[in-house]
Amino acid sequence: MAMPWSFRRADDTPVRAEARYPVLVVVALVLLALIVVVFLFADWLAPYDYRAQALLKRLRPPVFLGGTTDHLLGTDELGRDVLSRLIYAIRFSVLVALGGTLIGALIGTALGFIAAHFRGFVEEAIMMLADVQASLPFMMIALALIAMFGGGFMLFIAIMGFYGWEVFARLTRGVVIAANTQGYAAAVVALGAPARHVYLRHILPNILSVLIVQFTLNFPQVILLETSLSFLGLGIRPPLTSLGQMLGAGRAYLTTAWWIAILPGMAIFLTTMSISIIGDWVRDRLDPTLQSR
DSSP: OOOEEEEEOTTOOEEEEEOSSOHHHHHHHHHHHHHHHHHHSHHHHOSSOTTOOOGGGTTOOOGGGTOOTTSTTOBOTTSOBHHHHHHHHHHHHHHHHHHHHHHHHHHHHHHHHHHHHHOHHHHHHHHHHHHHHHHSOHHHHHHHHHHHHOOOHHHHHHHHTTTTHHHHHHHHHHHHHHHHTSHHHHHHHHTTOOHHHHIIIIIHHHHHHHHHHHHHHHHHHHHHHHHHHHHTTSSSOTTSOOHHHHHHHHGGGTTTOTHHHHHHHHHHHHHHHHHHHHHHHHHHHHOGGGOOO
16 A cells, blocks of 8 residues: 655645555565675675684574674574575575576567467467476476486576476467557568567567566566575585575574574565565556556
8 A cells, every 4th residue: 555645735735645655665675675785795795704614603693692793693503604694695596586587588588479470380389388387396397407417506597497488488479469469560560670670679678568577476486496496405505505505404403593594584585575575566567457547
């Protein structure tokens, strides 16, 4: 619900107007801005090397539980600084989700354009692949690919790129077919413009808002998928770190050192929640059928 603000006309008559951004969206934007800052400046924000171990300082509590300021969020089972690991975990998890979502968006969008252009057998083949992808749990696909090709960091990002491409392909195909029936596309074709020019210079800019909304909705799902795989020990592996890896390592210390698992769990929750809220808000703003007059 948007926040109401009061204004007055020249004759001192009060006027009520709605704020442009709802409070929940503002909070989500602030959280997202904080995540971006952590992602970009992790090297300067982390007080210690996230891989440095100090067994004599293991399982020290955070400062708000009586710990020292040397380790504001305490240490883990190997004496590593939790704050430093959390900062880098956010960077690696966001990097995997961003790279994976971008790859899936590019593949799905390209296949959607191809299906809408050629139609017939090509369209049916692409849609059949999309049906197969949608019918299989992606966790099974990811496990099979990791078992076949290993668990390198860049390879893991590529595997995450297979998630959600079918949604982009279906969405792109539908909106491109609809755009081809519009007057502006028909006019450009009548002028003799090649198909590549029509798609890249005219149709793509007009459907870009739809793809951006889908990108924001797909992004938190990839984060949760990466978290699940890393939690099981199949995603990002040591010496690198991620939110899911920290969560999985800390589950054995929930009763003695709960901060090791709870803090990355909170980071996962806040990250996915903020991006989901912003995605829903962007969808409502860009879709005129959802806007209340």
